[in-house]
Amino acid sequence: MARDFSNNSTTSAAVPVTVVATTPAVVGQWAAPVTWPIVAVHAHLLPTGEILASDGQTAGATARLWNPSTGVFTTVNNPNTNLFCAGHCHLGDGRVLVAGGHIAGHTGVKDTNLFNATTHQWSLAASMHTARWYPTATTLPDGRILVTAGEIGCAECDAPIPEVYNPQTNIWTELTAANLPLPYYPHMFVLPDGRVLASSTSEHPIITQVLDVNAQTWTVVDPDPVDGGSAAMYLPGKVLKAGTSYHPDDPVVPSVATTYVIDMTQPSPRWRQTPSMAFARTYHTLTILPDGEVLVTGGGNTTDAVGVNGAALPAEIWSPATETWTVMASMSKPRLYHSTALLMPDARVLVLGGGRFNGVNEPTDQLSSQFYSPPYLFGGPRPTITSAPATTTYGGTIDIQTPDASRIAGVSFIRLGSVTHAIDMDQRLVPLAFTVGSGSLSVQAPANANLAPPGYYMLFILDTSGIPSVAAIMKIS
Template identity: 35%
Template sequence: MKRRSLATPVCVGLMVIGVAAVPRLLEPEHDHHVEISAAAMVPAAAELPRDGWVATASSDETGNEPTRVLDGDRATIWHSRWRTASSLPQWLTIDTGKVQRVSGLVYTPRSGRANGRIGRYEIRLSQDGTTWDAPVVTGTMADDEAVKTIGFAVSSARYVRLVALSEAGERGPWASAAEIDLLGDPGLPPPVTGNPSVTGAWGPTIGLPIVPAASALLPGNKLLMWSAYAANEFGGANGYTQTAVMDLTTGQVSGRRVDNTGHDMFCPGTSMLADGRILVTGGSNATKTSIYDPRTDTWSSAPDMTVGRGYQGQTTLSTGEVFTVGGSWSGGRKGKAGELYSPATNTWRPLPDVPSTPFLTADPAGVYRADNHAWLFATGGGKVFHAGPSARMNWIETAGRGKVVDAGTRGDSRDAMNGNAVMYDIGKILTVGGAPAYEKADATKAAHAVDITGRTPSVRRTSDMAAARAYSNSVVLPDGTVVVIGGQSYPVPFSDQTSVLVPELWNPATGRFTALAAMATPRNYHSVANLLPDGNVFSGGGGLCGKCATNHPDGQIFTPPYLLNADGSRKPRPAITSAPAAASGGSTITVGTDRAVKGFSLVRTSSVTHSVDNDQRRVPLTSSVVSPTSHRVAIPADPGIVPPGNYLLFALDIAGTPSVAAQLRIGG
């Protein structure tokens, strides 16, 4: 096979894991307000010339020597020893002959036979071939013949080592490769540097077997992710979905194809039910409903929706029911009135007096784009507040036939499709970014604080972000600050141009944003972000476009500033030593800590897809001191404040440093 041209550009931080044609694109006082140079176009990284390279390996079979990975012929391979005893891990090292800037490794697996395809792996770098740095990437590759491009933060190295920790199909203790290439420095703008207690820090890249276009936090410190019918692309209604679960404690990732529900869960609505199960609705199979139960690690079918939908807005209510509306990406381009799912009866009920019309944006593509990704927040009595992305806001009643009441405009905001809305405090919502059209329209830097604690919502313009963003994700932290990650200043699906690599942290006390440490990889369309129980944030995904240059089947974990000292070391943090596993609304619980703390907060576990995480909310708690290490903590009685479900309970010390969360189920 002819070797790829050395000039072939590959975007840094991506993994091209598909070989099918590109699918049809979707149609048409340390607060520093600074300009972010990383918002400029993200250039591509080219493969480095192989002149003078040498390949060595932990073992090899005669005829399958490591030099085969540099001969430009996919029909020849390096294979670890198999005729006599061999065991994992196995490694393959490339000596480039000089120290140079490296940003990724391209792994071409053997074709024709599966034995030796690398599964779990890590990549290490060295300047002298003797002293090896900690892994710059750890992850898992899919068991297929597709070329994998594994990106990582730009680093200086002469030697690059790919370590095989498992064989992809667990067929034996072997490793193999047909070709290996390396990526050079794409010339990214310099990252934000400085005090980690202000900027935070990113961990190494974590390779995944799928592009995570949706994700949900599970009990037991695990993260569920899924893509579509394929690991790296979408299209059609194929009746199955590629999923993965990452154990955040061990770092292990397991993949699974879900067939039994007949549901391609790409572009769905997602909600966390009161009992901790995850409800996934519509998408590529527009009427289907699937439920994941983390207690049994099983997927099951629920009744079909009354209306086929994709890109709908969805949220869990104070009643434990689930409301959804809109979603003309799939299931027909027409008005998609709301409907309600009852877990108690396992049925859907239409809400004919909740049409999608009040929620539409003025997108030039019409309803196909105008009714997408509604920002919905549960309030008391089964009601919902609609905060956007349309410039007009609404109250929604779900009793009987339903009802929509106009709530005025979101201040001076225009339509803000693919922006974010996050409930950072009781009845208080931060909205950031977005654009007046789904794609190919300038995004905004604007942010607004919306207060819905009164009869009439109040809106105030906070300071702007430093960078305009659409397709970004926002995550509320246990101290009430909000981190905004990724996005593009000019949103275009499946493009990494105009990517914003510098996250920003919003402080509700000042209304201002602070620039944070830059990411290694663009996170745009089809990316996700989740708060983790240890107070860190997972950010991953982007792409899902087949054989394209913007697939990102990987993630990174961000450590926020509140966990770090100025030298980058970890701050001492409080620990919760005892807490109940469940509580009812209006109750008072006793929580033990290892030291005196300032207070407690709840953050609801949630699921995210397409920049929307409607179940996400933070609830600060009232507490009293029994002793320095024992506290009486009051749970709000109103299920509109704490909708039933699983929550992360954090203790915070006087400096605002959070504990690792205790898991607490409220109601349900």
């Protein structure tokens, strides 16, 4: 029997659905906060299951490795660079690449730092051509890294020329013909045709365009700038964005709750407004869940980066089937500017950070993390994966051993996260087709690297109730 969940249909509803309840099976549940030694302005899920996080402002070289299983923190400070407001993503071999960083004021650095998850060591790679602060890093289908935007010495002075890093040769190449100034932290997504979508930024709305990296050309997709402080590609080519994108140095204004989707697999894609969130938010983060829904956490009802009194404590979950939001349980800490969130292999979401706006040791600094368990973790027994390969290849077959094969209804392939400033630069979900055997699943790996750029992913199996397993982490190349 074969099932393919890659062609989900969506319908538009008139109003968002709001649920008032307290049972975990309906609204999920937050664990008690865990004290951290740093504010996790930047956070990365490593192939080992550990979290690499670095701090902000003058503490930007301060980094910690956290083992969620043991609760142990290991100091892994960067010896080279203040990583505050750098861009980052995962390389195909599992290392974390961090591009840029901070010197002072609006001045960034040319440094490229690599973190090895096995040795727990930092190393310097070749320097970029341009010093960047607030850039975005994107893993391309061929394993190279695209870096766009970043301030270059003054407010709103945005680096116009993208660069591409080749980890095999340790060489950066400027895409001089693709000259286009983009504001801080543009939201960049590799599309199923291999081009890269620039959908918005965490700081300002922009015209939506796509970049052909090899041809070094930009093409306008939607000429109307559309707001959206956080974004996520919840299915290949389909992007959700919600809330307010706003520069924290600008005058304080009310946040918005607007939500938009775009389907880049259609012939003439345009942003389409869908029902709004229940809470207006700025400085929030969207996190893709194994069942294909999207969680929003954090943010506040104004663009005040330290406005904790207006913090949105309830989480919300967006359904791609109904395009509506449902209110979930409330966290106990306000998470505003510089907050982060990561999907974990156990299908919980780790929410961290917040603060470090004007310096260190501010009253609004959040030196903690908190786990959120979505409702699917309270719906009954979880399916289990008893055996899975450590690696797979494009178009290949992934053999999964599970005693729950007969009740599996979906398989999700989700890239390990690398998140800062309301955007996870790596997360993407690819639904995988599969056939059911006796105590096993034969799963079709992504057909090509446009769908899943090389690197490490979490493979979840989900039962007919949408309950996910603990993920198997595997490398695709």
